[in-house]
Amino acid sequence: xxxxxxxxxxxxxxxxxxxxxxxxxxxxxxxxxxxxxxxxxxxxxxxxxxxxxxxxxxxxxxxxxxxxxxxxxxxxxxxxxxxxxxxxxxxxxxxxxxxxxxxxxxxxxxxxxxxxxxxxxxxxxxxxxxxxxxxxxxxxxxxxxxxxxxxxxxxxxxxxxxxxxxxxxxxxxxxxxxxxxxxxxxxxxxxxxxxxxxxxxxxxxxxxxxxxxxxxxxxxxxxxxxxxxxxxxxxxxxxxxxxxxxxxxxxxxxxxxxxxxxxxxxxxxxxxxxxxxxxxxxxxxxxxxxxxxxxxxxxxxxxxxxxxxxxxxxxxxxxxxxxxxxxxxxxxxxxxxxxxxxxxxxxxxxxxxxxxxxxxxxxxxxxxxxxxxxxxxxxxxxxxxxxxxxxxxxxxxxxxxxxxxxxxxxxxxxxxxxxxxxxxxxxxxx
Amino acid sequence: xxxxxxxxxxxxxxxxxxxxxxxxxxxxxxxxxxxxxxxxxxxxxxxxxxxxxxxxxxxxxxxxxxxxxxxxxxxxxxxxxxxxxxxxxxxxxxxxxxxxxxxxxxxxxxxxxxxxxxxxxxxxxxxxxxxxxxxxxxxxxxxxxxxxxxxxxxxxxxxxxxxxxxxxxxxxxxxxxxxxxxxxxxxxxxxxxxxxxxxxxxxxxxxxxxxxxxxxxxxxxxxxxxxxxxxxxxxxxxxxxxxxxxxxxxxxxxxxxxxxxxxxxxxxxxxxxxxxxxxxxxxxxxxxxxxxxxxxxxxxxxxxxxxxxxxxxxxxxxxxxxxx
Numbered sequence: 001x002x003x004x005x006x007x008x009x010x011x012x013x014x015x016x017x018x019x020x021x022x023x024x025x026x027x028x029x030x031x032x033x034x035x036x037x038x039x040x041x042x043x044x045x046x047x048x049x050x051x052x053x054x055x056x057x058x059x060x061x062x063x064x065x066x067x068x069x070x071x072x073x074x075x076x077x078x079x080x081x082x083x084x085x086x087x088x089x090x091x092x093x094x095x096x097x098x099x100x101x102x103x104x105x106x107x108x109x110x111x112x113x114x115x116x117x118x119x120x121x122x123x124x125x126x127x128x129x130x131x132x133x134x135x136x137x138x139x140x141x142x143x144x145x146x147x148x149x150x151x152x153x154x155x156x157x158x159x160x161x162x163x164x165x166x167x168x169x170x171x172x173x174x175x176x177x178x179x180x181x182x183x184x185x186x187x188x189x190x191x192x193x194x195x196x197x198x199x200x201x202x203x204x205x206x207x208x209x210x211x212x213x214x215x216x217x218x219x220x221x222x223x224x225x226x227x228x229x230x231x232x233x234x235x236x237x238x239x240x241x242x243x244x245x246x247x248x249x250x251x252x253x254x255x256x257x258x259x260x261x262x263x264x265x266x267x268x269x270x271x272x273x274x275x276x277x278x279x280x281x282x283x284x285x286x287x288x289x290x291x292x293x294x295x296x297x298x299x300x301x302x303x304x305x306x307x308x309x310x311x312x313x314x315x316x317x318x319x320x321x322x323x324x325x326x327x328x329x330x331x332x333x334x335x336x337x338x339x340x341x342x343x344x345x346x347x348x349x350x351x352x353x354x355x356x357x358x359x360x361x362x363x364x365x366x367x368x369x370x371x372x373x374x375x376x377x378x379x380x381x382x383x384x385x386x387x388x389x390x391x392x393x394x395x396x397x398x399x400x401x402x403x404x405x406x407x408x409x410x411x412x413x414x415x416x417x418x419x420x421x422x423x424x425x426x427x428x429x430x
Numbered sequence: 431x432x433x434x435x436x437x438x439x440x441x442x443x444x445x446x447x448x449x450x451x452x453x454x455x456x457x458x459x460x461x462x463x464x465x466x467x468x469x470x471x472x473x474x475x476x477x478x479x480x481x482x483x484x485x486x487x488x489x490x491x492x493x494x495x496x497x498x499x500x501x502x503x504x505x506x507x508x509x510x511x512x513x514x515x516x517x518x519x520x521x522x523x524x525x526x527x528x529x530x531x532x533x534x535x536x537x538x539x540x541x542x543x544x545x546x547x548x549x550x551x552x553x554x555x556x557x558x559x560x561x562x563x564x565x566x567x568x569x570x571x572x573x574x575x576x577x578x579x580x581x582x583x584x585x586x587x588x589x590x591x592x593x594x595x596x597x598x599x600x601x602x603x604x605x606x607x608x609x610x611x612x613x614x615x616x617x618x619x620x621x622x623x624x625x626x627x628x629x630x631x632x633x634x635x636x637x638x639x640x641x642x643x644x645x646x647x648x649x650x651x652x653x654x655x656x657x658x659x660x661x662x663x664x665x666x667x668x669x670x671x672x673x674x675x676x677x678x679x680x681x682x683x684x685x686x687x688x689x690x691x692x693x694x695x696x697x698x699x700x701x702x703x704x705x706x707x708x709x710x711x712x713x714x715x716x717x718x719x720x721x722x723x724x725x726x727x728x729x730x731x732x733x734x735x736x737x738x739x740x741x742x743x744x745x746x747x748x749x750x751x752x753x754x
Contacts, residue, residue, distance in 0.1 A: 173528055195528040197547065200686060207544045210534060238666075289672060300666075329575075329637075335626060339676075349537060 004117050005084035006201065008093045009107055011122035011171060014161045015134040017188070018123055021209070022095040023395050025121075028208055031368045032341060033334070034090050034201065039080050041096035044072035052144040055159040060167060073103070077110050084116060091201070092116075099168040101176070108180075119202050120182035121209070122171045130188060131161075138394050188214055208345070214392075217351040218261070219369070221362050222387040224273035225249045226408040229301070230384065233409075236293060236300040241276045244406055248385045249280035251404040255387060256281055256354065265353045267291065267343075274356045285356075290339050293358035297330025304413070319416045322378035333378050336364045344368055359411055362388075369397045379415045384408035437506045439513065446517070457539050458519035459546065460509050468525060469499075476731050525551055545682070551729075554688035555598070556706070558699050559724040561610035562586045563745040566638065567721065570746070573630060573637040578613045581743055585722045586617030588741040592724065593618060593691065602690045604628065604680075611693045622693075627676045630695035634667025641750070656753050659715035670715050673701050681705055696748055699725075706734045716752045721745035 008025070010018040022038045029036035046052070048068055057065045073096060083089035098104055104120070111118045125131065135157050139145065145153035171177045171184055173195040183206050184193040192210055197203050225245025229237050241249065256264065266283050268274035269291035278285040299307050299314070308315045311328075318325040326332035340361065347353060347365075355365065359382050367377040369390050382388075385408045389400040436442055442458070449456040463469065473495050477483065483491035509519050514532070520543050521530040529547055534540050562582025566574045578586065593601065603620055605611035606628035615622040636644050636651070645652045648665075655662040663669035668676075677698065684690060684702075692702065696719050704714040706727050719725075722745045726737040 190533060192531040193528070194531070194547065200683065203544075203548055203686065206547065207540075210531065210543065211540055289675070338626070346537065349540065 004115055005089060006091045006117040006119055007080060007084075007107070007111050008091060008205070009098055009104065009118060009120045010093065010095045011098045011104070011120055012124065013099065013164050013168060014097065015131050015139060015157070016123040016125050017134060017185075017214075018097075018121075019095055019138070020134075020214075020395060021121060021123060021185070022093045024212065025205065025208065026091075026093055027368070027371045028344075029091055029201075029205075030371070030373075031337065031344075032204075033337065033374075035088055036091040036093065037083055037089055038093045038095050039076045039083075041069075041073050041076050041094075044076050045069060046143055048072055055156050055163060058160050058163040060163060077107070081110075081114055085114070097164055099164055101169050117198060117202075118181065119198075119205065120171060120177075120180055121205075122182065122184045124170060124184060124186050125188060127187060141394075183209060185209060208348075211345055212348045215351055216392070217353075218259075219347060219352075219390040220256075220259075220354040220387055221365055221382075221390065222252065222354070222356055223358055223362055223382060223384055224268075224271075224277045224356060225252075225406075226384050227273040230409050230411060233303040233305075234301050235304070235307075236296040236302075238271050238273075240272050244385075244408055245273070245277070246280075248404060248406045248408070249277045251385075251406055252277065252356075252387070253280045253282065255402065255404055256283075261352045263352060265350055266356065267353060268356045269293065269358065269361070271358070274358070277356050288343060290343055291355070291357045291361055294333070294336050294360035295327065295330040297327035299327050299330065322415075323374040333360065333364065334374070336360060340364050370399065371396070381412055383410065383412065435502055437502055439507045455535060455539075456518065457535075457542065458509060458517060459542075460519060460521045462508065462521060462523050463525060465524060479731070520546060522546060545685075548682055548685045550685070552688060553729070554690075556684060556689075556727045557691040557724055558702055558719075558727065559589065559691070559693055560695055560699055560719060560721055561605075561608070561614045561693060562589075562743075563721050564610045567746050567748060570640045570642075571638050572641070572644075573633040573639075575608050575610075577609050581722075581745055582610070582614070583617070585741060585743045585745070586614045588722075588743055589614065589693075589724070590618045592739070592741055593620075598689045600689060602687055603693065604690060605693045606630065606695065606698070608695070611695070614693050625680060627680055628692070628694045628698055631670070631673050631697035632664065632667040634664035636664050636667065659752075660711040670697060670701065670711075673697060677701050707736065708733070718749055720747065720749065 008022075010022055012018050019040060022040070026036045026038050045068070048071065049057070056062060059065070076094065076096070080092040080094060083092055094107065098107065108118060132154075135154055136150075139157050140150050140153045145156070148156070171180070171182050173180070173182060173184070173193060178195070181196045181198050181202060182194070186192065189210070189212070192206075194206055197206060225241045225248035227245055228239040228242050229235070230245075231242050264283065266278055266281060266285035268278045268285055268287050270287045270289045271292055274291070275287065296302075299311060302310070304315075314328065318327075323333045326335065343355075344365070347355075355362075357365070360378070362382040363377050363380040366372070366380050366382065366388065372380060383403075385404050385406045387402045387404065389402060391398045391400075432445065436445065446456050448454075470492075473492055474488075477495050478488050478491050483494070486494070509517070509521055509532075516533070518533045518535050518539060520532075523529065526547070526549070529543075531543055534543060562578045562585035564582055565576040565579050566572070567582075568579050601620070603615055603618060603622035605615045605622055605624050607624045607626045608629055611628070612624065633639075636648065639647070641652075651665065655664075660670045663672065680692075681702070684692075692699075694702070697715070699719040700714055700717040703709070703717050703719065703725065709717060720740075722741050722743045724739045724741065726739060728735045728737075
């Protein structure tokens with residue numbers, strides 16, 4: 001039972017942030033390497049019932065609709081089972097209201113039959129301002145309301161929420177639900193109730209949920225200014241800024257001032273080139289060793305040509321699987337993700353932050369915010385002298401790319417189209 | 431950490447005001463448990479041996495202590511959802527079965543909550559040892575990724591025998607991702623998990639050198655390290671301080687687990703040992719962790735019992751004492 005897949009069951013009235021939590025949590029779990037997928041029952045319903053007319057569909061006395069809705073939940077559970085048993089999924093997030101004991105009992109039985117663990121995440125919020133904001137952010141633009149104006153949509157959605165109120169049985173960890181593993185998130189994270197955390201991943205999920213927030217803020221990601229080694233085409237090392245790199249640092253200072261931010265935190269690595277860049281900002285900054293560039297081990301301070309000459313097999317292997325490939329005595333992108341996890345966690349806790357880092361590190365962080373796969377991550381474009389401005393919006397992240405108009409070398413290597421030819425019997429191919 | 435019953439709202443308000451006046455944040459940690467077995471076990475573990483009861487028999491002490499608890503019950507005001515809604519606190523129910531967390535204010539409170547939610551009191555043992563003697567150990571060289579020497583392989587077999595004799599229920603085995611710990615674990619014939627973060631301290635430019643070579647080639651670095659071994663970072667390498675940061679997830683998972691054998695390296699083992707035996711930073715880099723010796727740690731009362739078991743296979747001594 002130690003490695004049983006887990007079904008995370010969301011619970012809560014509409015517009016309580018279930019889908020927001022589902023998507024964000026799924027993005028985090030996939031980034032740390034745990035295959036996770038969301039199963040949103042509303043999407044199944046939209047497939048089954050092509051046109052949404054009004055809240056009447058959700059009335060508890062609408063027997064036809066109740067049947068359809070139950071079928072949709074069952075269809076989603078069937079896909080959950082497929083994902084966890086045949087598609088190498090580790091965690092399935094079952095995103096629906098699941099507001100009755102009856103429905104939750106049905107899901108518990110399903111999980112028991114299949115040997116899945118169950119973890120409930122309930123979002124409880126009765127602050128009308130929060131609910132209204134949610135409705136505006138993500139409901140008015142839903143496919144359900146594509147032919148409606150905002151006022152009508154809002155009115156209909158509030159009646160929709162109402163349909164669930166009478167039958168809503170919140171999780172009761174003191175009594176009825178005392179044997180269940182669950183977390184109750186109250187008032188958007190002011191308060192949490194946690195019951196019977198079973199294992200490592202549930203503990204990590206709880207920790208993550210307790211660190212995220214919904215305050216508007218912006219995260220700025222950029223690399224150090226162009227370095228002396230960049231100019232020579234050498235990777236790694238600990239060189240200082242080139243002349244153009246120093247110009248970038250000054251331009252960055254100007255850019256940050258123009259952004260006119262309240263309380264910007266600045267983070268760098270412990271390598272000279274990021275520290276020198278931050279120095280130009282005349283703001284306090286915090287150095288994180290965890291933000292240091294990927295360790296290229298035996299290839300440190302070489303150019304790609306030198307690597308290709310002196311370590312041809314390593315060079316080829318890296319191009320074949322750039323995410324998992326570990327430089328001898330060095331690191332892989334996969335290692336980077338593990339060491340960057342505390343940075344991500346602290347970024348979630350913080351508000352406005354500027355992270356001055358390095359190419360591979362920035363690719364890892366960007367992949368987290370933009371939900372890019374392990375396969376894509378090592379090829380994300382993170383050019384020198386360009387700031388990426390990330391703003392959370394709706395269920396995701398808006399990204400603006402701002403080039404600060406200082407020339408720099410291009411350090412990006414595209415994914416090779418044709419992999420280096422290797423005889424099939426080569427000992428390195430297993 | 432202000433450790434007292436603090437069971438009345440009035441007492442807690444006094445403390446909160448004290449905090450405010452002095453610019454301190456306040457975080458409350460409440461422990462609620464009504465299971466009579468747990469309470470009885472606690473009394474036996476830590477109260478009977480208390481200085482308060484030095485002249486009492488166990489029965490007399492237990493009876494007195496139960497009456498002591500009674501004195502508090504009537505005035506006990508648990509942290510309340512409404513009355514205390516603006517305080518930052520965690521309520522731990524039934525030794526960690528469930529938790530209520532209110533208004534976590536900052537990073538450290540978040541880490542405290544995470545830690546409290548991962549610890550448990552189920553009896554178990556943690557076994558720490560280093561890999562068997564390696565080829566580079568024999569040559570007096572540090573770091574690298576060598577395999578086991580002949581004696582190191584013997585140790586691995588002795589370790590397997592030792593583990594069998596211990597008859598441990600559901601033992602988890604962890605190694606680093608370096609050959610010498612993996613080869614050691616292989617001899618056990620049980621599944622093991624490899625952690626990159628258990629790798630030995632990175633000696634950077636000094637990797638695979640002997641201490642003599644380091645003293646010759648990097649005399650300044652050599653001297654600096656002896657001056658402040660905990661904070662000293664090898665050029666392009668790591669410090670003990672860096673090690674502690676990278677080992678934190680291992681400690682957290684050790685807290686979650688039950689019986690675990692960790693096969694690691696000298697500096698790594700010193701860091702883990704310092705955590706369990708509460709050794710300060712100055713002592714950490716000089717803790718004795720000889721090859722071919724298993725340390726068995728068993729939580730007891732407020733600390734950790736440690737038994738040192740030498741598995742009777744000779745090995746070189748890699749320990750350098752603090753220079754006078």
